[in-house]
Every structure is written in C-alpha cells, then in structure tokens.
Amino acid sequence: MARVDIQADPTNLAGGMPLPDSPTVAVATGRQRLVAGLRSLGVLPTIGLVVVLLLVVVAVFAPLIAPFDATAPASIDTLAGPSGAHWFGTDMYGRDVLSRVIVGAQVSMVVGFAVTIGSLVIGGLLGLVAGFVGGLVDRILGQLTDVLLAVPGILLAIAIVAMLGSGIRNVCIALTIGQIPLMLRVVRSATLSISQRPMVRAARAIGARPSRVLLRHIAPYVWGTAVVQCTFTFAHAILYEAGLSFLGIGVQPPEPTWGNMVSEARAFIGSQPWNAIFPGLAIVVVVLAINLVGDGLRDLADPESRGRGR
Amino acid sequence: MLTGDLGQSVRSLQPVTSVLGERLPVTGLLAIGATLLTIVVAVPLGILAAVRKRKFADRALLVTSALSLAVPSFFLGILLLIAFAVNLRWFPVYGYKQLGEGVWPSIQGIALPVVALAVPQTAVVARMTRASMLEVLSQDYVVTARATGLSRLRVYYRHALKNALIPIVTVVGLNFGALLGGTVIIEQVFNFPGLGTLLINSVNARDYSIIQGIVLLFGAAYIVINLSVDIVYAYLDPRVRYGQS
Numbered sequence: 001m002a003r004v005d006i007q008a009d010p011t012n013l014a015g016g017m018p019l020p021d022s023p024t025v026a027v028a029t030g031r032q033r034l035v036a037g038l039r040s041l042g043v044l045p046t047i048g049l050v051v052v053l054l055l056v057v058v059a060v061f062a063p064l065i066a067p068f069d070a071t072a073p074a075s076i077d078t079l080a081g082p083s084g085a086h087w088f089g090t091d092m093y094g095r096d097v098l099s100r101v102i103v104g105a106q107v108s109m110v111v112g113f114a115v116t117i118g119s120l121v122i123g124g125l126l127g128l129v130a131g132f133v134g135g136l137v138d139r140i141l142g143q144l145t146d147v148l149l150a151v152p153g154i155l156l157a158i159a160i161v162a163m164l165g166s167g168i169r170n171v172c173i174a175l176t177i178g179q180i181p182l183m184l185r186v187v188r189s190a191t192l193s194i195s196q197r198p199m200v201r202a203a204r205a206i207g208a209r210p211s212r213v214l215l216r217h218i219a220p221y222v223w224g225t226a227v228v229q230c231t232f233t234f235a236h237a238i239l240y241e242a243g244l245s246f247l248g249i250g251v252q253p254p255e256p257t258w259g260n261m262v263s264e265a266r267a268f269i270g271s272q273p274w275n276a277i278f279p280g281l282a283i284v285v286v287v288l289a290i291n292l293v294g295d296g297l298r299d300l301a302d303p304e305s306r307g308r309g310r
Numbered sequence: 311m312l313t314g315d316l317g318q319s320v321r322s323l324q325p326v327t328s329v330l331g332e333r334l335p336v337t338g339l340l341a342i343g344a345t346l347l348t349i350v351v352a353v354p355l356g357i358l359a360a361v362r363k364r365k366f367a368d369r370a371l372l373v374t375s376a377l378s379l380a381v382p383s384f385f386l387g388i389l390l391l392i393a394f395a396v397n398l399r400w401f402p403v404y405g406y407k408q409l410g411e412g413v414w415p416s417i418q419g420i421a422l423p424v425v426a427l428a429v430p431q432t433a434v435v436a437r438m439t440r441a442s443m444l445e446v447l448s449q450d451y452v453v454t455a456r457a458t459g460l461s462r463l464r465v466y467y468r469h470a471l472k473n474a475l476i477p478i479v480t481v482v483g484l485n486f487g488a489l490l491g492g493t494v495i496i497e498q499v500f501n502f503p504g505l506g507t508l509l510i511n512s513v514n515a516r517d518y519s520i521i522q523g524i525v526l527l528f529g530a531a532y533i534v535i536n537l538s539v540d541i542v543y544a545y546l547d548p549r550v551r552y553g554q555s
Contacts, residue, residue, distance in 0.1 A: 149487075150487070150529045150532050150533055151487075151525055151528060151529045151532070152487040152488060152490045152491030152494075152528055152532070153487075153488070153491055154491035154492075154494055154495065155490070155491050155494060155509075155524070155525055155528055156525075158494065158509060158510075158513060158521075159521055159522075159525050161513070162512075162513040162516070162518070162521050163518075235380075239382050242382050242384075243382060243383075243384060243495055246382075246384045246495065246498070247494070247495065247498060247510055248510070248514070249510070249513055249514070259382075259384075262384060262385060262388060263384075265388075266388060266499070269388060269391060269392050269396055270396050270403075273392045273396070276385075276388050276392070277389070277392075280381075280382070280385035280388065280389070283380075283381075283382050283385060284377075284380050284381050284382075284385065287379075287380040287381075287382075288376065288377065288380035291376060291379065291380055292376075295376075
C-alpha cells in the first residue's frame with residue numbers, strides 16, 4: 001500500500017490536471033490523496049477523466065443539447081445514414097439518432113452513479129466490518145459473497161429483474177446486489193491488511209473505541225482502494241445495464257438507452273449499420289474512459305501492479 | 311430440488327430438467343469453443359508480450375486488451391455480423407442453421423459467436439499469461455536453460471510455461487462464469503436457441519421455475535469448473551497435495 005505524497009512532485013505535472021495548490025497538512029486523508037493523485041495521474045487517465053466529466057455534463061443537460069426530440073420522429077427519411085442535418089442518421093421511425101444517443105447517456109450515467117454509490121455504501125461498510133470484526137460475522141459475509149459470486153453477474157441481474165420487473169430503479173437494485181460482493185471483498189482485504197499496522201494497534205492500546213479506530217484510523221486508508229474499485233463498478237454497471245436493455249429486460253423503449261438502441265437497430269444492420277454502431281460506440285468510449293481512470297488510480301495506489309491484468 | 315427434480319415449467323408443463331437438457335448442448339458448444347479459442351490465442355499472445363516486454367507487441371497487446379474489455383459483447387457480436395456476415399459474406403447471419411451440415415459449414419456457423427465470446431476472455435487471459443510469464447522468466451533456471459543452448463521456443467513453452475500455468479488456469483476458471491453470462495447475450499445476437507435464449511423467453515413469459523433452473527445450472531457449472539481447477543493444480547504443481555496437512 002503505497003501512499004501518495006500530498007505535495008505532488010512538480011516535475012510530474014506533465015499530464016496532470018491544473019489544480020490549485022492543496023494546503024499543507026500533516027496527515028494525508030483520502031480526499032487530499034485523491035487531489036494529489038489527480039496531479040500525477042498521467043496522460044491517458046486524465047483524458048479518460050475529461051471524457052467521463054464531459055459525458056456527465058452531456059447527461060445532465062441532455063434535453064438542451066439534443067438537437068431533436070429523442071422520442072418523436074424528426075424526419076420523414078427513415079433509416080438514413082449520417083448527414084448534415086442528422087449527424088448520426090435517423091432510425092426506423094425517423095428519429096434523430098444523435099439526439100437519442102445524447103438522451104441515452106442519462107440512463108447510463110444514472111445507473112452508473114446509483115450502482116456505484118449503492119455498492120460503495122453497502123459493500124464498503126460491510127467490508128470494513130467484516131475485515132475489522134472478523135470471526136463469525138466475517139465468515140457469514142464471506143459465504144454470502146461466495147454464493148452471490150458463483151452466479152454470473154448478468155445472470156444474477158436478469159434473475160433479479162425477472163422477480164422485480166423491468167425499469168430503471170429495479171435495474172439499479174439488481175446491479176447493485178451483483179456489485180456489492182466485489183466491493184465487499186476488496187474493502188475487506190484492504191481493511192485486514194491495514195488492521196495489522198502498528199498505528200492501529202497503538203490506537204486500540206491507548207483505549208480508542210473500536211468505532212473510532214475503524215472510522216478514523218482504518219477507513220481513510222481503505223478509501224483509495226475503494227475508489228479504484230468504484231471505477232470498475234461504474235464500468236460494470238454501464239456494461240450490464242446496456243446488456244439488460246439490449247436483451248429487452250432493462251429500460252423499455254421508447255425511452256432511449258444505448259443498449260435498447262443497439263437492440264432495435266439489430267434488425268436493420270443489413271441496410272443501415274450506423275444505427276447500431278453509434279450507440280454501441282458510445283458505450284465503448286465511456287467504458288474505456290472509466291477503465292483508463294481506474295487503471296491510472298490503481299497504478300497510483302499500488303505502483304507494482306502497473307500493467308498487470310485485473 | 312436436492313433430488314435433482316427442478317419441477318415443471320409453469321408454461322409448457324414439461325419437466326424443467328428435460329427442457330434444460332435440450333438446450334444445454336448449444337450453450338455448452340459455445341462455451342467450450344470459446345474457452346478453447348481463448349486458450350489457443352491468449353497464451354501465445356501473453357508469452358509473446360512477456361518476452362518482448364515494453365516492445366511493440368507488448369504495447370499492442372495492452373492497448374487491444376483494454377479496448378476489448380470496454381466493448382460490450384452484444385456490440386462486438388453485431389460488429390462481427392456487420393463486417394463478416396453482411397458485408398464480406400464469409401459467414402452466415404443465422405449460423406445455427408448450418409450446425410450439423412458437415413464439418414466446414416458447422417465451423418462457419420459457430421465461428422462468429424465463438425469469436426465474440428472469446429475476445430474479452432482472451433484479453434484477460436493474455437494479460438494474466440504475460441504477468442505470470444514475466445515472473446517466471448526472471449528466474450535463474452530459465453537463464454540456465456537458455457545458456458545450455460536450448461532454443462527459445464523450447465525454453466518458453468516447455469520450461470517456463472509449465473511454471474507459469476497455475477495463475478493462467480485459475481483465471482480461465484474464474485472467468486468461466488463471465489463466459490456463461492456472455493453466452494446469454496451472444497445467443498440473442500446470433501439467434502442460437504441455447505439456455506440464454508430460453509432464459510430470456512422465460513423472463514418474458516414469467517416462467518420462474520425455468521429461470522430458477524438455469525440460474526442453478528450455471529451456478530453449479532461454475533462451481534464444478536473451479537473445483538476442477540483446484541484439482542488441476544495438483545497435476546501442474548507436484549507440491550500441491552490435497553488431503554494431507
């Protein structure tokens with residue numbers, strides 16, 4: 001567990017974000033390490049971060065940015081290729097594909113953030129407790145995790161959506177349940193390794209309450225690992241949501257999502273492949289960008305893992 | 311349930327086990343084909359990247375594996391269809407119809423879905439092979455073997471790979487779950503009537519006993535595969551012994 005020096009090396013600013021100087025403090029907390037981390041992220045992860053932030057802006061202001069109504073026909077010319085009026089072409093009802101891709105970003109971003117926050121809060125807290133308390137609690141949580149992880153992620157999501165019904169809220173719940181065990185494992189093992197440190201034993205020795213030790217002495221050091229895992233959760237959530245929508249059991253048409261757009265376009269790949277290619281590319285770009293950020297953050301947290309497989 | 315009776319389909323009233331049994335060969339064929347293709351492609355690629363560390367081949371592998379992990383499998387499948395079935399006409403759009411009509415048509419029919427399934431797996435396995443080989447290649451015995459005049463290929467594939475295999479086998483086993491999940495989507499893209507297609511139809515028909523059966527079957531398959539992986543360890547590394555402590 002390498003810690004990032006909060007006074008970032010000034011020679012390492014090359015690809016970093018132009019951020020104001022952080023105040024000098026004695027102890028590097030999670031947030032300050034993150035700020036310093038952004039400075040030394042490197043070129044590719046910074047590009048990834050910019051892309052993700054741009055997409056968040058696009059998702060928030062989607063109705064203002066989209067040139068046409070995403071759910072109403074914009075042209076009598078159906079299944080048209082890219083043109084000056086419709087950059088990404090039109091679909092089988094004459095709807096503007098660019099507008100639909102822009103509005104579709106909303107679903108991906110909402111699901112991405114909801115699932116990430118949900119699994120961070122639930123999986124993170126359970127992981128902290130499992131790693132810190134150990135014993136029976138740890139064993140029960142471990143077994144539950146194993147059971148959930150034995151079922152392939154997309155299958156678990158399909159089964160839960162089948163029980164709850166489709167729609168964006170149930171998709172978020174299903175994907176969160178699938179991602180919690182992964183977050184739990186990562187946070188638990190980080191908690192275990194930090195609990196062994198002398199500073200934690202010292203804190204307990206001077207009589208700090210367990211809750212204080214956990215939240216003040218352990219959690220800040222687990223934070224970095226959890227943030228890295230969050231990026232992968234985010235990417236997984238977007239991929240799985242697209243998969244569910246593609247299968248027709250996620251967010252239902254006519255509300256556009258990248259997944260159900262590719263699904264609708266599938267019947268027309270012989271005559272109009274662009275309808276499938278643009279929303280698909282949108283998924284690739286977002287997921288790639290998030291993974292770049294995640295790889296950059298992981299390299300910072302653990303320089304030895306550089307270039308290794310996940 | 312513990313006796314192997316999964317009940318009846320709510321819709322067709324057939325026993326769940328026989329419905330699943332009908333569909334299992336299609337999914338099994340896809341999963342096994344994709345696993346074989348993954349191993350055949352990923353291991354040499356990973357070794358190449360490890361041997362040519364930080365050179366072009368290594369960088370190329372890193373970039374392509376990052377890219378292929380970002381492509382959703384259904385989109386990859388559709389891209390393959392657009393390129394190789396619609397435009398180049400090398401492969402059929404409805405490959406399933408060609409299965410069992412001779413060797414070549416069958417291979418043609420199953421090629422695109424298997425490739426679509428294997429690509430993300432290949433990325434993961436090749437990365438793991440690279441990392442595992444890098445560790446082994448730096449050991450003294452590899453240097454010694456090269457110094458005695460053995461050819462590069464012999465040293466890499468016979469001497470080094472043997473000791474690098476355990477993490478590779480592990481990651482293949484762990485990713486088998488993702489592969490099974492991938493078949494659900496890929497079967498939809500390529501219209502293969504396997505367990506995945508059955509699952510989606512059952513979800514739409516609210517046939518819960520079938521859904522439950524498929525989830526159980528996939529979970530069991532995953533556990534069996536990973537148990538076999540544990541057993542394979544003992545063959546790969548004589549130091550691993552079970553039953554004694």
